[in-house]
Amino acid sequence: MDMQMPARSGREASELEQRRLCKIASSPHAYVRGSTAQFYELIAAMPAGSLPEGPAVWICGDAHLGNLGAVAGPDGRIDIQIRDLDQTLVSNPAFDLVRLALSLVTAALNATLPGIVTARMMDAMAVGYADGILDPDHAEQDIAESEIVATTRRRALGRRWRHLSRERLKGKDARLPRGNRFFDLDPAEQAAFEALSRDPEVHRLVLALGGAEAGAEIRLLDAAYWIKGCSSLGRLRYAGLVEISGGARPHLALLDVKEAVPFLAPPAPGADMPADAAARVVAGARALSPNLGDRMVAANFQGTPVTVRELMPQDLKIDAEQFSRGEAVRVSGHLAAILGRAHGRQMSANARRSWSDTVRAPGQGADTPGWLWSAVTDLMGAHQRGYLEHCRRIAREDLAA
Structure with a gap:
């Protein structure tokens, strides 16, 4: 970091927006991940009846490939579940399946896989998702395991605090490294974060996850504004480094404090959801991703609803930007089964x-329902056009600069 640069300069709204726009211009898949609002605008513009109306359940709302991965539970168990529930709400589960299919198909095109592989991926998704719905406890046992998913799980099992420290803290143990991602708080923010760290619910969460002994305490070592992700750029995002003392040996924990935002998908008629955005995210997480939901609390930061969770070293996203033909089909079926399980366990x-x-009703392919095939192919065309227009805008702004 240039030491002459003001500590908060990287937090300017215009700079964060430019960073977000450039990030989603990096590839068609990145554009799909970062254009959730456009996705639902396109869904709303489809003719009535284009998508079937499934049972009203908690859905992710943004179930793209990057939002699934290894998630550690409070008891140390590691499962592949949904990792980001910012857009969760009670709605039509078809939205999640279409969103995941669009993401996977776009990733396949990024990997320059032929169209016949895409068709087989769609078939595998329909089968995997339907199996997950019917058998929410054991569906993954009966499908071909994806090597990408298996590798993610193995990597997660071997990770410890030192790995998280090296990635997030640059090996430091008492301060968050200031630079391109972490920025100083102003006095009001610092006071608000200190108050948040003393919140009884946050205190209980950290001590429970740390396996602390009775009488243990937490002490805030450092806090910073955190530039992270894509959709969260420009919104409140903070990191806090805390020390847990009172046990045999003090140890550290990293807190992620994230602004809770309104959902974009249309809710199910009469959906019963918490009015508070942070409470809604926690409720959705507990329904869809128990490992994550049990590690989150809803709180308030300077009048803004936020979720607070402790980051675990075992939390890993699935890195599947490149894959072979066979693996593309396997990962599609496997991830769809995981999504189907999350939906199915909420249903009678x-x-x-x-x-x-409904999902298994045959359509264009051997197993792909016609509505899923039509929705994804139509959305693919619209997102490809949108991506090129977005890149042209970025290129023109760069030239103008």
């Missing part, structure tokens, strides 16, 4: 059977 047995039949 009758609802599971009915929704599974």
